[in-house]
Every structure is written in C-alpha cells, then in structure tokens.
Amino acid sequence: EVQLLESGGGLVQPGGSLRLSCAASGFTFSSSAMSWVRQVPGKGLEWVSSISRTGDTYYADSLEGRFTISRDNSKNTVHLQMTSLRADDTAVYFCARQVGELELVHWGQGSLVIVSS
C-alpha cells in the first residue's frame, strides 16, 4: 500500500522559514516524480513544485524563488524548504506522487502551515 506522510507544518511568523518533509512507502520511490500541492481550506488546489526521479526541479512562478524542493532517495523522503514566508502561503500542503503523464495519483493527508504574527 502506498503511503505518503507529511510532517513539519505549524505556525510561523511572516518572514520565517519552515521545512516540510514527506516520507514515502509502498512503491519504488527513486523511480517516481514527486510534487507538493497546496490548498487554502475551502478553496481549490495550487501546484507548488515538482521534482523528477532524476532530480530536475520545477516551481510555481508565484513562489518567486522562496521555496526549494529536494529528495533523499536513501530515506524515501521529499522535502520542501520554505523561506520568507508570507500570510498568503497559509495553506494545507500535500505531498503527491506523480505517475504516467504526471498525474497525481497518490496523496498524503496534508500538513497545515499557518503564517501569522
């Protein structure tokens, strides 16, 4: 069974940093592209970032270079380092596994990030 477990969310002040992690199991992690997607509660989804199985990285333009995605294939983990956080970064952050034509087939339960003073 595929499992994705996010951690690292919480309350942070504007301008602060946070590192989200996603521990994966139940599939060959090193062969899978992974993504982060966020959702403001009650609203739609916003794609944040993806990393290919070879380590190529992709980001939403709105992030303005503040976030960095990385992966550790030895620990089956993908990370999202978030810096210079703003109030509009407040959301539930989901980790997801991409397959095929990059559709997001498996999702974690999400990690809530609140940016507030």
Place this chain on the structure above:
Amino acid sequence: DIQMTQSPSSLSASVGDRVTITCRASQTISRYLNWYQLKPGKAPRLLIYAASTLQSGVPSRFSGSGSGTDFTLTISSLQPEDFAIYSCQQTYTSPYTFGRGTKLDIK
C-alpha cells in the same frame, strides 16, 4: 504560464442529475488534463487522467472528454457522495496549473 479556466465556479444539483463541468486551457495542452475531487479533511482524489482515462477504482458514472483546449468532466447520475469540489489540472508543461475549482452542492 497556461491558465486553466473552469466553469461554472459553483453548481447546485440533485441526486440522480447529470452534470457537466468544463475546463478550458489558455493554449493547447493536447490531452494532458486531469480531474480531481476534493472533500474537506481528505486527500484529493484523482478521478480522470489523460483527459478521458478513468482512474482505477473510480465509479463509471464519472467520465472525461476533450483535447486541445476544451475539456469536460461529466457525472452521469449524481450520488450523495459526489457533492464536493472538482478541479482540473494540466500537466502539459510546467508550471502544472490547476483550475480554480467547481463547487458542486446539493440543490
């Protein structure tokens, strides 16, 4: 960036109704279009990928069609568990943008 425009933004319907949601891309995306179902407190669920392929385990009342710039998600006979937000996403090119979502609620 490719913009994804969904319509309507909200929709009221009854159990048993047939509903159609539309997603339009700002440029051609071939068939790189996916549909997701969102429910409060739950992980998003992939329903349709590659415009028309039903994800394993998804009921056959869900169907997708389209190519190029115009796509539709159809639910042939609404069930109580189908009331949710539906969102399209293009994976033709990065950034892999989502539509703003269509909220489907009970009439």
